[in-house]
Amino acid sequence: MPTEQLSVRTLEIAWPDLGITVTAELDGRNPELADTLWNSLPYRSLQGHALVAGSHLYHVAPIHELLHTHPSERIADRREAPDGTVFLSGLQHLGIKYGELTEPMPAAPIGRIRESDLPGLLEAGQAIWDAVYSTKKQILVEVREAGTSGGHRIPRLTATDPAADRLLRDVHTETERIWLAEPVELADLHRGTIPSGAGSFDTVLPTLLFVNGETRPLGYASYGGLVRAAAGDMPLDSLRQMARLLVGVPAEFLGYCGLEKLWAFTQRFLDCLDRLDRDEFQALASQLALYINCLGGWNLHLFPWDAADELRQAGRPV
DSSP states (O other): OOOOOOOOOEEEEEEGGGGGEEEEEEEESSHHHHHHHHHHHHEEEEOESSSSHHHHHHHHOOOOOGGGGGOOOOOOOOSSSSSTTEEEEEESSSEEEEEEOOOOOEEEEEEEGGGHHHHHHHHHHHHHHHHIIHHHHHHOEEETTTSOOOOOOOOOOOSSHHOOOOOHHHHHHHHHHHSSSSSSSHHHHHHHHHOOOGGGGGGGHHHHHHHHHHHHHIIIIIIIIHHHHHTTTTOHHHHHHHHHHTTTTHHHHHHHTHHHHHHHHHHHHHHTTTGGOHHHHHHHHHHHHHHHHHHHHHHHHHSSSSGTTTTOOOOOOO
C-alpha cells in the first residue's frame, strides 16, 4: 500500500505597502521550530533588512518559544542556501535569503519561497533595503497561513507572583504599543531630543550608536541567554545571579540615553528575582526579551545608516 502523502503547509508573507505577497512552503526541516511559527500565525511586524550580511530580510517574530527551541538541522553556511530559503533563529527572527550573502554562519531552515515568487521577493528586498538604509519608510510584513485573512497578536505570559504578573502585563502592554508604531522615546532620540543631555558637546550620532550597540546584545544575548538557561538545567540561584550580572548595567545606561521604560522594567525585574520560581523567571525573561528585541528592530530601522554614504569598501578579495 502506498504511503499517504502528507500535505505541505504553506504560508504567505506579504508586504501590503509594496503590493507584494510570496508563498513559502514548510518542507519538514526543523519541525519543532516550524510548529512554533505555524502556531503563532497570523502576525505582523516591522520588516527589517540585514545591514552587514547582504541580501537577507529578517523581522522580529512574536514567538517566545524561538528563544529556546533547538533546531534539529542546521545549514553550516547560510551563504550556500538557495535563494528564497526561510530561516528561524534564536534571536526571534524570521529570515529570508533573497540573494548573495557575505556572512558565513550556520542557520536553521524551515522552508523555501516558491520559485515563481522569487522575482517578487527580489523586488521586495530591494525596496526594503532602500527603506531601512535611507528613506526610513516603515514597511510592515504580514505572515499568515496561505489562503487565510491576516491578523495580529502579541502573546502574554503570566506568573502567580502578583508583582511579577503586573510586570508581565505592563511589559506586554508596552510591547503591543510599540510593535507596529515607532517608540516615541526612540523617535525623539533620533530627532536629537535627549532629556539627559547624553551626547558629548551636543552630538547625537554617538549616542544613537551606543544605544544601538547596547540594545541588541541586551535582547539577543542577555535576556535570550537567560531564557535558554532557564529552559535548561542551570540552577535557579545561578539564574538569579546571572540576571543581576548581565542586565542591570546596560539597562541603566539605556535609561540615561532615553529608554526610561526599559530601565524601569529592568529594576522591577531585579526587585522580584528572589521570589520567582523557574517558570516565572523564564516568563519574565521571555517577555522582556521580546520587548527589547522589538526596540532593537526599531532602532535598526531609525538609525541614519546613510550618514556616511560616501564611505565605501575599497574592494573585497575574489
